[in-house]
């Protein structure tokens with residue numbers, strides 16, 4: 494089976510992890526700060542906080558922005574469940590903004606309409622999480638303008654988008670947001686096995702997230718109350734978690750990020766090749782927002798079902814049967830049983846639901862060979878003919 498995504502680990506990655514295994518620190522050593530520094534250098538953001546997953550990063554990002562009971566968090570229905578669950582972790586209520594039918598990202602027009610309505614009902618969101626689906630940057634200028642007008646905070650879920658650019662600036666730069674989150678799960682663009690990071694330009698948010706990453710415990714005397722008992726002393730000043738990234742994960746990140754631009758170019762090469770080879774098939778190919786460079790985590794096609802004799806499921810199954818590890822990103826979050834039980838109804842985000850009926854993620858990863866890609870193309874041609 495040709496997988497839809499796969500990590501690319503070279504000898505240098507392996508050697509760097511082995512070196513750390515033989516070193517003094519398996520956790521809480523120099524590699525996490527080194528990886529954070531590499532993320533800062535790459536993105537131009539002021540601060541990066543490495544954690545054990547993007548899910549953890551989203552959670553502490555929401556907490557740092559003060560999200561809590563009585564607040565609203567809005568995100569896109571076409572995302573991994575974690576982009577919405579982080580609001581529920583904080584006791585907030587979650588709602589969704591329908592997608593743009595061309596970019597598949599949160600639609601700024603739908604967002605504006607929903608904000609106008611929410612303002613009248615006094616239910617404006619505290620936090621909005623645009624998701625750069627497939628690596629394609631959201632219309633951050635429009636969303637940033639609305640955040641100023643309506644007073645909400647922005648967390649970019651850039652789990653798919655490291656290595657991409659928006660209007661010339663690297664994703665993660667936080668020029669239009671308060672916090673940006675990356676995932677380093679093995680299917681993503683670079684990996685630390687499990688891992689994530691939160692980036693920000695605001696020191697107050699960085700300090701808060703650092704504290705929450707590790708139990709809310711500090712050894713910084715300036716943050717403590719009362720007298721310091723001795724050199725062993727620490728204080729818990731907030732309710733945090735153990736969301737730390739290990740040294741093994743961090744050093745893998747340090748090694749992987751050196752090849753980031755190579756990885757993203759390989760994906761662009763494959764994407765261009767797919768677009769050329771699939772041009773005459775009854776599918777909608779990915780659209781690219783002007784003045785953006787995608788991280789290209791995913792290559793999603795939409796079936797033009799009126800020109801195909803098979804159903805969406807039949808096409809999917811036929812490709813899998815031919816050894817093509819196609820996938821579907823994502824099932825609209827509001828249609829998940831957990832969200833349906835909270836009162837969300839089928840039909841409430843029509844563009845997202847229509848997307849779900851047509852979308853298929855084709856295999857794409859940096860080490861994919863042209864032979865493998867041609868196999869995918871041939872299988873699609875056979876199935877759709």
Ligand SMILES: *Cc1c(COP(=O)(O)O)cnc(C)c1O
Nearest residue numbers: 546547548573575652676678689
């Ligand atoms: C993968 C992913 C996450 C979660 O990442 P983890 O590192 O596995 O926690 C969140 N949001 C999106 C959009 C993702 O693709």
